Amino acid sequence: MSSLPEFYTGAPVDPVDLRFREEFVAELWETLRTRHLVLTAARRTGKTSVMDHLRDHPRNGFSTVLINVQDLTHPADFFQGLLDAFHDAHPDFVRDQLAAGWKLVGGALGKVGEIGIGGFKLALRQSDPDWRENWRQHGDRFLKQARKTRVRILFIVDELPDMLLNLSREDAALLREFLAWFRTQRLNPAPAKDSIRWLVGGSVNLAGTLDGLGQVDLINDLEDIPLPPLTDGDIRAFVTEMLGGRGVPYQEDVPPRIVSRLGRPIPLFMQMATQDLYRLWKKEQREIVASDVDAIFESLIVSPGARTRLQHYYSRIRQYYADRKRSISYALLGQISVCQSGLGRAALLQVTDRVLVDSGIELPSHERRQLFNQVLLDLENDFYVIEVKEGIYDFASGVLKSWWRKYYA
Numbered sequence: 001m002s003s004l005p006e007f008y009t010g011a012p013v014d015p016v017d018l019r020f021r022e023e024f025v026a027e028l029w030e031t032l033r034t035r036h037l038v039l040t041a042a043r044r045t046g047k048t049s050v051m052d053h054l055r056d057h058p059r060n061g062f063s064t065v066l067i068n069v070q071d072l073t074h075p076a077d078f079f080q081g082l083l084d085a086f087h088d089a090h091p092d093f094v095r096d097q098l099a100a101g102w103k104l105v106g107g108a109l110g111k112v113g114e115i116g117i118g119g120f121k122l123a124l125r126q127s128d129p130d131w132r133e134n135w136r137q138h139g140d141r142f143l144k145q146a147r148k149t150r151v152r153i154l155f156i157v158d159e160l161p162d163m164l165l166n167l168s169r170e171d172a173a174l175l176r177e178f179l180a181w182f183r184t185q186r187l188n189p190a191p192a193k194d195s196i197r198w199l200v201g202g203s204v205n206l207a208g209t210l211d212g213l214g215q216v217d218l219i220n221d222l223e224d225i226p227l228p229p230l231t232d233g234d235i236r237a238f239v240t241e242m243l244g245g246r247g248v249p250y251q252e253d254v255p256p257r258i259v260s261r262l263g264r265p266i267p268l269f270m271q272m273a274t275q276d277l278y279r280l281w282k283k284e285q286r287e288i289v290a291s292d293v294d295a296i297f298e299s300l301i302v303s304p305g306a307r308t309r310l311q312h313y314y315s316r317i318r319q320y321y322a323d324r325k326r327s328i329s330y331a332l333l334g335q336i337s338v339c340q341s342g343l344g345r346a347a348l349l350q351v352t353d354r355v356l357v358d359s360g361i362e363l364p365s366h367e368r369r370q371l372f373n374q375v376l377l378d379l380e381n382d383f384y385v386i387e388v389k390e391g392i393y394d395f396a397s398g399v400l401k402s403w404w405r406k407y408y409a
C-alpha cells in the first residue's frame, strides 16, 4: 500500500507519481526533435506536472532548465531568471562551460559565495546597471554561449502568456520587441539544426492572447500541442486505484458516477472528489455508494477549497476582457450554466443582442455578429466552453458549470 500515489490537491504531481501521461510525454519528446513547442491547457489540468516530468527525466540527450515566468514584467528579468534556473539545475556546467569567456556571468559567479542564498541572481542583477536597456545584447550572448557548448538544452518556460500580458501592460512596444527577438532566436538556426529547444506553456491560450494584442504572427512557428484531457477510462482507473488500493469498498456504479459528475474533467477535481470519498470511508467505515458521490460533489462546489480554485475563472474575465466582451461573456456563461447540455449559436447570439440593448449600445448587425464570434472564440480559447456538437456550446468542465450555476447564473 505504501507505493500508492498520494492525493495531489493543488501542487503539481511529483514526476514519480505521474500517470496517464506516458504517451503524451513520448509525443512531446518526439516532436522536440525538430520543433519548438507550445503546451497550453486549462487551469489545473496538469501542464506543470508534465513539464516537471520533462525536466526530471530528459530524453534524447537533452539537459533541461525550467522556469515559471508568471510574475515577470521585463525581458531582463526573463534572462536573469533563466540563467538562475540554469545555475540551480546545472551549477558545474554553468561555471565550466556556459560562463567560459563571458565576463558578465563569470563575474557574478565569483561573488556567489559572498552573498549567500540567492547570491547568483543578485550578483547577476548587479553585474550591469543597465540590464534593462541591454536585455537584447545579454539575451543574444546567453544563447550564443549555450550553443557554443554544443550540449542540447531544452528550456521549459511555464506561464509565458502571463508574462506577455504583463509586458503588454507595462509597455506594448517592449512586448513586440521581445516577441520579435524570441522569434528570430527560434528560427536562426532552424530548430532541427539548433542545440536549443523551447517548450513554452501556460493556462491562457497563447494564440488567443497574442491575437488579442494583434501579434499572433510572432508565434506561429511554434508547434501547438494541446494537453489531452483525461479519458473516462483514466478516471475509472484512477478511482479504482486510489480507493480500491486503499481497501475502500465501493459499489460498481461509483467510478462512472464520478466520471459523469466531473464532465470534461479538471484533474484537480478528480483528485479532490476521490480524496473526499476516501475520507468519508475512513470516518464511516462503510461501503461507498453512488449517492455519496453526488453529496461529495455538492459540498465540493461550495467548499472554500474549491472556491479559491474556481474563483480565478470568474475574475479572469473581469481582469482581461474589455467592457463589452466582459458583460457578454458573463451573460453567455450564465445562460449556458443553466442549460442541461449546452446552447446553440442562435440562442447565444440572442443573449448577446440583449446585453447590447440593455447597455444602450447600438451596432449594425454585422458588427454585432463579429463581436459575438470573437467573444465565443475567446471563451473557447481560454477553456471556458467547448463546442460539444456542431454549433452547440457547453462548459468545458462539469464542476465549473455547477459552480457557475450556483454563484453566477
Ligand SMILES: Nc1ncnc2c1ncn2[C@@H]1O[C@H](COP(=O)(O)OP(=O)(O)OP(=O)(O)O)[C@@H](O)[C@H]1O
Pocket: 008, 009, 010, 011, 012, 013, 018, 019, 020, 021, 041, 042, 043, 044, 045, 046, 047, 048, 049, 050, 203, 267, 268, 269, 271, 272
Ligand atoms: N496526470 C494526473 N493524474 C492525476 N491528477 C493530476 C494529473 N495531472 C494533474 N493532476 C491534478 O491537477 C492538479 C494541478 O496540476 P498542475 O499544477 O500540473 O496543473 P497546471 O495545469 O499546471 O495548473 P495551473 O493552471 O494552476 O498552472 C494536481 O494537484 C492534481 O490534482
Ligand SMILES: [Mg+2]
Pocket: 047, 048, 049, 158
Ligand atoms: Mg501550472
